[in-house]
Amino acid sequence: MSDDRTTPFGVPSGWRAAFGVVAAVLLVVGVGLLLARAAGFSEVRDAIARADSSWFAVCLAAQVVALSGYAEVFRGGFAWSGGPDPGLRLSAHVMLASIGATRVFAAGGVGAIAVTYWCFRRARFAADEALVRVLGFNTLFYVAFGIGAWAAALLTATGIWGSESAALTLPWLIVMPLCFAAAIYVTQPTRVDRLTRDDGWFGRRALAYAIAGTAWVRMVLPDPGGRRMVLATILYWVGNVACLWASLRSVGETLPLPELVLAFALGQAAMILPLPLGGVGGVDAAMTYALTAVGVPLALALVAVGVYRLFAFWVPTIPALAALLLVPRAGTRLARLEPVSS
Numbered sequence: 001m002s003d004d005r006t007t008p009f010g011v012p013s014g015w016r017a018a019f020g021v022v023a024a025v026l027l028v029v030g031v032g033l034l035l036a037r038a039a040g041f042s043e044v045r046d047a048i049a050r051a052d053s054s055w056f057a058v059c060l061a062a063q064v065v066a067l068s069g070y071a072e073v074f075r076g077g078f079a080w081s082g083g084p085d086p087g088l089r090l091s092a093h094v095m096l097a098s099i100g101a102t103r104v105f106a107a108g109g110v111g112a113i114a115v116t117y118w119c120f121r122r123a124r125f126a127a128d129e130a131l132v133r134v135l136g137f138n139t140l141f142y143v144a145f146g147i148g149a150w151a152a153a154l155l156t157a158t159g160i161w162g163s164e165s166a167a168l169t170l171p172w173l174i175v176m177p178l179c180f181a182a183a184i185y186v187t188q189p190t191r192v193d194r195l196t197r198d199d200g201w202f203g204r205r206a207l208a209y210a211i212a213g214t215a216w217v218r219m220v221l222p223d224p225g226g227r228r229m230v231l232a233t234i235l236y237w238v239g240n241v242a243c244l245w246a247s248l249r250s251v252g253e254t255l256p257l258p259e260l261v262l263a264f265a266l267g268q269a270a271m272i273l274p275l276p277l278g279g280v281g282g283v284d285a286a287m288t289y290a291l292t293a294v295g296v297p298l299a300l301a302l303v304a305v306g307v308y309r310l311f312a313f314w315v316p317t318i319p320a321l322a323a324l325l326l327v328p329r330a331g332t333r334l335a336r337l338e339p340v341s342s
Contacts, residue, residue, distance in 0.1 A: 028309075031285050035302050043299035047251055051303060055250035059243045059311040066239025067316065071095045072232035074116075077137040080225045084123050084337035093323050093330045094119045096316070100324030103317055113138070115327060122331040128212075135213030136220070137229065143217060144233040149265035150176040155258040162256035168293055172265070187215040240264065240312060247308040248291075251300045259294045266290035267305075284309055 036044045068088075075091035078084060086094070094116060101111035113134055120130035153172035156164040186195055192215045196208045220226030241264050248254060255263065267287025284305055291301035323330070 028284055031282075032302070032306065035285060035288055035298070039298040039302055043297075044302060047299045047303040050252065051250050051307070052252070053250070055246045056307070056311070058246035058249075059307060060315070062239045062243035062246060063311045063315065064239075066236045066243070066312075067092070067095070069232040069235030069239060073137055073140065073229050073236070074098075076225055076229035076232065077133050078120070078123060080133075080220055080223070080229070083125070084334075086123070086334060086337060090330060090333055093327070094334075096320045096323035097327040097330065099316060100320035100322075103321060104324065115324065119327070119331060119334055123334040123337055131209055132212045132216050135209060136216030139213050140217050140220075140229060141233050141236065144230065144237055145265070145268070146176045146179065148237060148261055152258040152261035152265065156256075156262060162259040162262075164259060164262060164294060168262060168266070172262075183214050183218075186211050187218045240268075243311055244287075244304075244308045247304040247311075248296070248300075250307055251304050253296050253300050253304065255294060255296070263287070263290040263294045263296075266293070283313075 071088055071092040074095045075086060075088060078086050078091065097119070098112040098116045101115045102109065104111065116134045117130050120134060121127065125133065149172050153164075153169040154160075156162040157166065157169035157173060186192065192211065196212045196215070220229065241261055244264050245254075245260055248260070264287070267283060267290045270283045270286035287308070288298070288301045288305045291304065292298050296304070
């Protein structure tokens, strides 16, 4: 993707964005009706009627906190190691545009990466450096996510705080350490140069970029700018968990913190899968059944997840789609920033 392009590949028209939103609405309504049928329509109706809307303000505030942290990570990705500082406002535009891409494109994660990569290129990053940084700070989010999920699983598995079955906790307790061990192994300085060498084969090249992005995370962690990005990723996840907590409180339910984090992680894991339209429908179902797995009745879990997704998914959608449609303007502003220092 060259620097002289004024529009990132695949930015949709207004009609295409509207079609994506309509498709997402129809999908989530269909999934919701299936779950409501399983829970019992009368139970779901009663749960909606009894919901305390005063908690919705907490949900909204929690999402503002989460998105602020998200934007700060984007800003850190640009500014680290002498890069241009786009400021929080422009970083928020790029962040929202990436979210908008997940709402429109069938492969939402790939669309978000493509839009963010284009923005880095407009800020005069070399092609390889732009892709490594984009993959790197996306990896950083899941480092914090994995540590939080592992800690929650450990606390509940040992009964220190909450109590859950081995079926829910063992996958986190086993898989996450293996993932971190593999990441540490492939990013050792003695190996990373060899493993990130591009030999032309597509699969090998994709693996090389994935390892390079992981190595970038390892490289930024000791740096003050890297530590700020880590704190911002934690803020993002704390905001989202707080939003789910307030959603549960709105239907009169509460959980010990580790069980809440574990249920959130189980539902959030569905977003890692290549689901269309930002995982809408699939994430709703996964998070609903994750809450039932930690003891929340299905009708209450369904309503709570509906509230959570209203604020975590639907409320940011309109500004995110607007940011995506206006991303060429962000590109122009990025191109005017000071060049990356050598």
